[in-house]
Amino acid sequence: MKKKLIRTATVPLSLSGLLTGQLKFMSNYFEVIGVASNGNNQLQKVSKQEGIQTIPVEMLRHISPFNDLKSLYQLYRVFKKEKPFIVHSITPKAGLLTMIAAKLAGVPHRLHTFTGLIFPTKTGMIQKILIGTDKILCYCATNIYPEGEGVKKDLIAYRITKKPLTIIGNGNVNGIDIDYFSPELFDEHSKSLLKEKLNITKDDFVFVFIGRLVRDKGINELVEVFTQLTEELNHIKLLLIGDYEEQLDPLEEKTINLIKSNKHIITTGWVDDVRPYFAISDVLTFPSYREGFPNVVMQAGAMGLPSIVTNISGCNEIVIEGKNGTIIPPKNASLLFKKMQDIKNKKLQFDARTCRDLITSRYEQKMLWQAVLDEYNTLN
Secondary structure (H helix, E strand, C coil), rough: CCCCCEEEEEHHHHHHHHHHHHHHCCCCCEEEEEEEECCCHHHHHHHHHCCCCEECCCCCCCCCCHHHHHHHHHHHHHHHHCCCCCCCCCCCCHHHHHHHHHHHHHCCEEEEEEEECCCHCCCCEEEEEEEEHHHHHHCCCCCCCCCHHHHHHHHHHHHCCCEECCCCCCCCCCCCCCCCHHHHHHCCHHHHHHHHHHCCCCCCCEEEEECCCCCCHHHEEEEEEEEHHCCCCEEEEEEEECCCCCCCCCCCCHHHHHHHHHEEEEEECCCCCCCCHHHHCCEEEEECCHHHHHHHHHHHCCCCCCCECCCCCHHHHHCEECCEEEEEECCCCCHHHHHHHHHHCCCCCHHHHHHHHHHHHEEEEEHHHHHHHHHCCCCC
């Protein structure tokens, strides 16, 4: 009889997106159950995609004491009923609630992966609260996995826990499917059709951003810088792929107005398949303030694109300066301007094959899955 493994996340997209394929792989060795908020029946997508059982437990991403206690109790009931051998959480809110509930329910192995830390970019009372909740999470966990070296260093620097911190593989939670993210899958005809649809000409140099259109991703600076570039350079476009989050992390009103008024900025909203947009782009611009280990930078590299990233956790591990991209300080609009200008003017040049090879050699998905399985198999 297979032992039970429960993977939890705050929202189902984290299970279906961040862990694509991994839950199905693990079901060869464990009875896998996915737990997250239902999200307009999106949990059913996880069940179908991964071939596993799912159990809905509503969890809010923001602080809500009454709802959080309700979620905690529901998780406790799930764990008492299912009696899992391992509970493994990702995402901040699910991690906190899962680890507390699993400890109370007597789950023997309580694992949490930190995919990114919020508190290093916060100040005052908010930072103290976030540090406190992460300390509680770690106290309740038996095993703690930072997604990369940067996250590990922050956990140590802020004295979040004295427990061992283990990075699985070369970092990241799921690796990358190098057969799926391959530039060879997109021919010139399909790329031309998408460019025509988006009003991008064959002469345009395309910067692309993929992710949430929020302040913490550096969108205010990116839009400001790109707007300045359009005054100096011809034939450039900026693709913004993703949704706004007006309530959690809104953009400045000035930024939103620039996005709407600048004909060289193209927004698509959320898309299920980002690969065609990488295929028609020249460089990923990703000036984020904080990350754990960003999938989008790995995806861009696998598609043969260099990246302009900030010197933050994950980004500075994936990108090797001058090889598959360039690294700048966070919130540095002037240097972002220079790097974007230099790449457009070919003062900075990168080889597409090198960009891809540096991803495939370090982050191939099945290697990471096996590393996670090996870690599970050390638990007694």
